[in-house]
Amino acid sequence: MPETKKGEPGSGDYERVICQIKGVLGARLVTEPDGSISEIHIMAVSGRNPKQIVRDVESAILVQLGVAVDHKKISIVQVELPQLPGEVAEERLSDTQGDRLRLVSINLFTRGLETEATVEVEAGTGGTIYQGHAFGPNAPEYNLRLVAAATVNALEKCCGSNWSIALEDLVWVEVAHHRAAVCAIILVTHQGSEYLVGAALADGDDRQAAARAVLKALASRCYHVND
Template sequence: MRGLPESKREPGVADYEKVICQIKDVLGARLVTAPDGSISEIHIMAGSNRNPKQIVRDVESALLIQLGITVDHKKISVVQVQGQELTGEVAEDKALYRSTCMPLRLVSLNLYTRGLEAEATVELEAGLSGTIYQGYACGPNTPERHLWLVADATLNAVEKYSCGIWNLALEDLVLVEVAHRRAALCVIVLVSREGYEYLAGVALVKGDDRQAAAQAVLRALNCRSCVYGSAG
């Protein structure tokens, strides 16, 4: 007996951008969508080694082959940047880092507990495109691990936002007392093709330890990727 056919998820903005970012010489991509969810504009930052028309054709082909989506080439714009001072993978990594330098805002976070396990979900919004990036983390259901799970879920969302050029890990996370206020302090390690570096961030607790933990992660990345925590 045949089962019911599986429902196929419609591709979202993040799916389009991920496909486009895989194309040779593409350093970054941002989409603008119409109210009905269709693509109205595709903005691409690329290196100067290839003809822009070829990049546009590659974008059309990649979206058609991987997502089954046909896009009018008139909706695609390409801006090219010079990068002669950098070569090879390092040039690609640094240019993509610059192109993804746009704000991220903490939209929501949730922590679910099921018996021995807990799961944290975090949503970050890209300020210019409005794209939502969801992060997840699961682990032991203990009070001490809950903050770590929220921080790990935040890092997972940032990794998705970076199109996979960063690998992020939480090195430490503690609650501290400073100026008679409680604060979340974290240290993370960021690994890319350039190497690795340690970053630290702190956020005051304003009633919710978990939100402070997520904001501390975003502030640790503030100088590196121009992200910021939610207001409030």
């Protein structure tokens, strides 16, 4: 087997990250003699767009392991799983809320050594507006994480008691010479937990990008994000 250098992720690290993604049942890597990845084979349940799974794999590996993987090296095989007796249907927002999310406003307030981020998210066209809050140290480098955390808090209020959401990470990357936010969130339902990743271009507004990355992460589950 190729030897993994100290500090570099091994095959087990990649497989652990990939298996956290929604719909993935298993993953195996094929590596070159120098340890670089030549192929990633993934088994997933049917029902998810395989291109979306590939994008989720690329994003998850980049966020958690700091490695950019060529999507051409990723292959997906999808299988049908039998329906379990009495299986609970997937939980969603109520029909009155709809399945669209829109970012309404972002505000930062500083009080001495503490900063509060307030984010408003609208659920459904002309629907209810949910306000989320997050508090942290008065440090400019921490503000964007507060914005992401406040967005998560708003989504928790939007989803009610059926879902629990937590911010796992927020990082910044360069994509085609553009700055972009990439966030990872953990979604917990009665069926279990899953790891979701979202990304948004900054286009000169880092706060908007941080919040929209969170919305895009949830959109990868089952919601549409309005521009």
